[in-house]
Amino acid sequence: MSAKKITLEAPAKINLLLDIICRLPNGYHSLFMVMQTVDLCDTVEVTLRDDGKINLTCSEKALPADSKNIAYRAAEKFFEATHNNCGADISLTKRIPFAAGLAGGSTDAAAVLKALNTLCDTNFTDEELCAIGVKLGADVPFCIKGGTMLAQDIGQVLSPLPKLKDCYIVLVKPNVSVSTKEAFEAFDTCSDIRHPDCLTMLHAAATADFDDIISNVGNVFEQFIEVPQRAEIKAVMRKHGSLACCMSGSGPTVFGIFDTKEKAEACIADIPDKLGKAFLTKPI
Numbered sequence: 001m002s003a004k005k006i007t008l009e010a011p012a013k014i015n016l017l018l019d020i021i022c023r024l025p026n027g028y029h030s031l032f033m034v035m036q037t038v039d040l041c042d043t044v045e046v047t048l049r050d051d052g053k054i055n056l057t058c059s060e061k062a063l064p065a066d067s068k069n070i071a072y073r074a075a076e077k078f079f080e081a082t083h084n085n086c087g088a089d090i091s092l093t094k095r096i097p098f099a100a101g102l103a104g105g106s107t108d109a110a111a112v113l114k115a116l117n118t119l120c121d122t123n124f125t126d127e128e129l130c131a132i133g134v135k136l137g138a139d140v141p142f143c144i145k146g147g148t149m150l151a152q153d154i155g156q157v158l159s160p161l162p163k164l165k166d167c168y169i170v171l172v173k174p175n176v177s178v179s180t181k182e183a184f185e186a187f188d189t190c191s192d193i194r195h196p197d198c199l200t201m202l203h204a205a206a207t208a209d210f211d212d213i214i215s216n217v218g219n220v221f222e223q224f225i226e227v228p229q230r231a232e233i234k235a236v237m238r239k240h241g242s243l244a245c246c247m248s249g250s251g252p253t254v255f256g257i258f259d260t261k262e263k264a265e266a267c268i269a270d271i272p273d274k275l276g277k278a279f280l281t282k283p284i
Contacts, residue, residue, distance in 0.1 A: 004048050006118055009041040010111035011146065011284060012102040013139065014169065014248040014255045017201045018219045020187050028154045029184055031138060032198045034161070034205050037146040038169055038281040042096050044071070044108055046115035049087035060094040070136055074109035077132050078116045088116065097277065099177035101249025103139040110143035130156060139249075148283070150202060162208040164283040168264035170237065170256045171248075174229040174276035183225055183250035190224045214257065217244040227252040229275045236275070240267035 013035050021030040049055075056065045056072045067073055075088045090112060096104035113133055117124050124132075126145055133140030138155030150159040187193070196218030204212030222230070230247060237245040237256035241263045245256040258264040261280075268278040 004119070005045065006115045007043060007045045008111040008115055010044050010096075010107040010143070011037045012040045012096045012104060012107060012171075012281070013037050013142065013146075014102070014171070015219060015246075016164075016205070016213060016217055017196055017198065018221065018249065019196050019198050020184075020193075020220055023188055024154075029187070030153050031151065031155060033142075033151040033155075034201055035139075035142050035149050035151050036164055037143075037148075037284050038171070039284045040096055040102070040171065040279050040281045042104065042108055042111075043093040044111035044115065045091040045093075046075075046112055046119065047089040047091075048116075048119045049089060051087055052085050053087040054090070055088075056090040056092070058092040058094060060092075060098065063092075063094070063098060070105040070140075071108040071112050074112040074133070074136055074140075075116065077135060078113055078120075081132050082120060082122055084120055084122075086120065088112075088119075097173040097253065099179070100173045100253045101178065101247065101251045102171070102173075102253055103143055103249065106137050106139035107143040109133065109136050109140050113140075113144065130158070146284070148205065150205070161205045164213070165208070165210040167210075167243075167283065168258040168261050169281045169283065170242075170258065170264050170267050171253055171279040171281060172233045172237075172255075172271055172276045173253045173279075174227055174233070175274075176227065176229075176252050178225060178227070178251040180250045183221055186224045187220070193220060193223060195220060214244045217246045217257070219247045219249075221250050222247050225251050227254075230254055233271070233275050236270050237267055240264075240270065242267065
């Protein structure tokens with residue numbers, strides 16, 4: 001083993017488009033998502049142990065530090081897959097809000113898998129890591145690969161897309177949280193759902209047509225996930241010239257896309273504390 005410790009940056013994601021195709025017989029949902037990493041990152045430090053134990057510490061005290069944390073479970077799944085009797089100390093420095101629709105947990109889990117792959121010299125390909133990651137959550141495979149991607153089925157079918165044009169993305173996390181499990185349950189009981197135009201968005205993204213991408217940003221969850229601050233946040237974003245604004249994931253975070261840093265910064269300055277915490281990001 002060539003190293004004992006590794007530190008990785010774990011970036012957040014937004015969904016430029018999110019649609020739910022159907023509920024599968026096994027209870028999971030088939031998804032169609034155009035996903036994008038942004039440069040708001042957690043820091044994940046993993047130190048290899050030799051006693052088989054997994055310890056996790058986290059700067060966000062509201063998050064669990066045991067097997068209820070997806071980053072902890074990522075280490076468990078990795079060691080199960082490799083039949084490795086090592087252990088790991090995992091330290092999470094959180095900057096990405098949790099329960100926010102930004103893959104804050106999934107990206108930490110992805111970073112743990114990548115770190116252990118290096119530390120243990122297992123030389124798994126990204127695809128092999130994704131096969132472990134999808135057992136943890138639908139966003140984990142994307143977080144392993146990152147960039148701009150089409151993600152399908154339960155998140156394990158990934159197709160690379162051209163890099164998103166340089167722009168500025170404002171994230172606003174309202175002072176509420178949304179349970180992903182409850183969000184999907186809401187979909188299952190909702191009727192008369194209007195689906196975003198997946199194929200038009202896919203063509204726009206595949207041809208790097210930024211204007212058409214902007215025109216087709218959408219999230220099916222907005223129809224049945226109630227976030228009281230969402231309309232107000234979008235109004236502020238539009239006031240400052242956002243090209244598009246939408247909820248990410250199952251929410252509640254709302255993102256706005258801006259063509260200049262000045263507009264993005266003016267938007268952030270105009271977001272009152274009562275609406276949530278704002279972040280200035282860029283696609284990576």
